[in-house]
Amino acid sequence: MRNGVTIGQAAAFVSVTVKTVRHYHKLGLIEEPMRDSSGFRRYGSADLLRLVQVRTLAAAGVPLAEIGPLLDADATQFAATLADVGRQLTERIDELTVRRDTLERLADGDRALLGDRAVALLERMTGLGFPADEVATGREGWVLAKALVPDGFDDYLTHVEHALDDPEYVALIKRAGEAAAWDPDDPRVTELATAMAEHYLANPAHLKIVTALQAHTDAATRYTLIARHGEDQTSATTRAVFETKLRAAGIRIPRSDTR
Numbered sequence: 001m002r003n004g005v006t007i008g009q010a011a012a013f014v015s016v017t018v019k020t021v022r023h024y025h026k027l028g029l030i031e032e033p034m035r036d037s038s039g040f041r042r043y044g045s046a047d048l049l050r051l052v053q054v055r056t057l058a059a060a061g062v063p064l065a066e067i068g069p070l071l072d073a074d075a076t077q078f079a080a081t082l083a084d085v086g087r088q089l090t091e092r093i094d095e096l097t098v099r100r101d102t103l104e105r106l107a108d109g110d111r112a113l114l115g116d117r118a119v120a121l122l123e124r125m126t127g128l129g130f131p132a133d134e135v136a137t138g139r140e141g142w143v144l145a146k147a148l149v150p151d152g153f154d155d156y157l158t159h160v161e162h163a164l165d166d167p168e169y170v171a172l173i174k175r176a177g178e179a180a181a182w183d184p185d186d187p188r189v190t191e192l193a194t195a196m197a198e199h200y201l202a203n204p205a206h207l208k209i210v211t212a213l214q215a216h217t218d219a220a221t222r223y224t225l226i227a228r229h230g231e232d233q234t235s236a237t238t239r240a241v242f243e244t245k246l247r248a249a250g251i252r253i254p255r256s257d258t259r
Contacts, residue, residue: 004033004042014051021051029054029068061089113143117157121164128170134177159208169206172196 011018024030030050033041043051050071057067062085070081110119122142125135146153163169175192182189200207 003036004044004047006040007043010043010048010051013048014055016051016055020055024051024054027064027068029064029071061085061092110139114139114146117154118142118146121157121160124164128164128174130174131177134174156209159205163206163209166203166206168199169203172199 005013007018007021011021021030025032030047033043033047036042053071054067057070058064060082062070062082066081066085070078073081110122114122122135122139125138126132130138142153145156149156172192172195176196179189179192
């Protein structure tokens with residue numbers, strides 16, 4: 001290598017691009033060698049050694065701005081700087097690991113947003129024959145509930161678990177889901193509302209599914225966001241029949257407005 005090598009050959013020897021070598025020159029990490037009689041810059045063994053050192057440090061995660069002073073430092077400072085870079089890389093690895101784990105959880109969106117217990121309940125509802133769109137609407141409402149009223153969400157799930165053990169309650173709720181497609185004047189609306197009122201009178205604990213979240217809510221707006229979610233699937237008139245019937249039976253249910 002008496003006459004040295006060209007920039008292209010130097011770049012190939014250390015597995016970088018010519019553009020990278022020129023960038024190192026621009027940053028002052030490697031001095032540009034003199035041109036020979038043919039006009040080419042020739043890189044000698046010392047230039048290649050410096051290039052290898054720069055490339056190795058950069059690949060190890062040392063910021064380019066720190067490489068120049070690092071190569072010119074004594075052995076003690078060199079070791080201390082590398083140790084500091086090592087600590088920074090460890091912190092970065094930990095951060096990336098957390099992000100990767102988050103992405104893996106998000107691959108199963110329900111579990112990431114709701115947790116295993118809520119997902120199990122959604123699967124149980126599907127197994128009990130609840131319509132898919134009703135389960136989907138419930139899932140979205142639960143996502144809101146957990147985000148807006150986290151302190152009351154576990155209690156709410158407990159009430160749902162107990163209620164799903166009651167076949168009569170399950171049948172009524174499934175029937176109420178079907179009512180979304182009924183005409184408001186359909187006599188079945190009043191019949192179902194009466195049946196629900198009688199059920200809640202006989203099983204007041206089931207009404208906690210409606211009231212539990214409100215009890216933990218410190219802001220009316222938060223509860224309204226949850227209570228109104230999915231209301232467009234049931235007509236206002238149909239909802240009014242249900243609410244009127246329940247209140248007439250002496251059952252207080254939360255209002256879904258902020259007046």
